[in-house]
Amino acid sequence: MQKLSGKTALITGGSRGIGAAIARRLSAEGASVAVTYVSGEAQAQTVVDGIVLAGGRAMAIHADNRDDAALKAAVERTVAELGGLDILVNNAGIFPTGSIEEVTLEELDRTIAINLRAPVVAAMAAVGHMPEGGRIITIGSNLAVRVPWPGISLYAMSKAGLVGLTKGLARDLGPRGINVNIVHPGSTDTDMNPADGELADPQRSLMAIPRYNEADDVAGLVTWLAGPEGRSVTGAEFTIDGGANI
Ligand SMILES: NC(=O)c1ccc[n+]([C@@H]2O[C@H](COP(=O)([O-])OP(=O)(O)OC[C@H]3O[C@@H](n4cnc5c(N)ncnc54)[C@H](OP(=O)(O)O)[C@@H]3O)[C@@H](O)[C@H]2O)c1
Numbered sequence: 669m670q671k672l673s674g675k676t677a678l679i680t681g682g683s684r685g686i687g688a689a690i691a692r693r694l695s696a697e698g699a700s701v702a703v704t705y706v707s708g709e710a711q712a713q714t715v716v717d718g719i720v721l722a723g724g725r726a727m728a729i730h731a732d733n734r735d736d737a738a739l740k741a742a743v744e745r746t747v748a749e750l751g752g753l754d755i756l757v758n759n760a761g762i763f764p765t766g767s768i769e770e771v772t773l774e775e776l777d778r779t780i781a782i783n784l785r786a787p788v789v790a791a792m793a794a795v796g797h798m799p800e801g802g803r804i805i806t807i808g809s810n811l812a813v814r815v816p817w818p819g820i821s822l823y824a825m826s827k828a829g830l831v832g833l834t835k836g837l838a839r840d841l842g843p844r845g846i847n848v849n850i851v852h853p854g855s856t857d858t859d860m861n862p863a864d865g866e867l868a869d870p871q872r873s874l875m876a877i878p879r880y881n882e883a884d885d886v887a888g889l890v891t892w893l894a895g896p897e898g899r900s901v902t903g904a905e906f907t908i909d910g911g912a913n914i
Pocket residue numbers: 680681682683684685686687704705706707708709711731732733734759760761762763782807808809810852853854855856857858859860861
């Protein structure tokens with residue numbers, strides 16, 4: 669039986685990687701899904717086509733996380749064209765690198781805008797439409813919890829900020845029956861962090877199980893949180909990183 673029949677989801681950054689896997693997985697459980705993209709129009713359309721071919725309902729929306737109006741419009745289009753909004757997945761993100769001597773103020777602002785500010789803007793736009801039983805699920809990072817290398821302070825800062833946002837929103841929205849949680853992936857095989865990249869072996873060396881996640885591993889956890897079995901879970905952090913942080 670499909671666990672998300674009749675539900676509608678919006679996933680930011682759903683053209684590839686973890687966001688695309690989440691879209692496919694939520695759809696496989698019966699949800700109608702909208703995915704946003706910036707440059708990956710063709711890839712977003714491929715995700716949508718695959719879902720429709722499998723019998724699901726999906727749409728792609730151009731919306732840069734840096735553009736408040738575009739994010740708000742993405743929420744409005746999802747509601748208008750798919751019939752509501754039950755699940756918001758804040759997934760889109762960038763991975764800036766460089767030590768504090770190297771990073772620029774422009775990179776600082778861009779990181780905050782895409783990784784941290786946009787989830788707040790999306791939540792502001794979404795909550796007015798969300799019924800009881802709604803879900804906000806944000807993709808953080810195990811680097812929000814521990815920082816094993818130099819050169820990732822902007823990224824770690826942005827992801828750590830999302831933990832506070834998650835807990836605050838869980839308190840704000842709990843009385844309305846809306847659950848808010850954060851999933852912290854570790855090394856996950858995507859364009860952002862390929863499992864055969866030159867930084868992959870150092871990452872594997874930190875893990876108890878030295879194997880990259882597939883994007884679908886993360887999508888499975890998100891889908892569980894979105895479903896009925898997640899109804900009592902809120903304000904929680906879930907790390908899925910092969911034990912890199914233990
Ligand atoms: N891969 C990992 O090891 C890992 C580990 C921990 C956490 N994460 C987190 O997981 C999330 C997804 O990462 P991923 O590995 O799937 O990355 P990815 O393969 O690089 O995909 C990034 C997605 O975000 C979208 N995106 C990028 N900038 C955007 C913007 N300004 N506005 C809207 N969308 C934007 C991209 O859209 P376009 O295709 O249009 O560019 C794409 O759909 C991120 O939040 C990341 O920080 C990843």
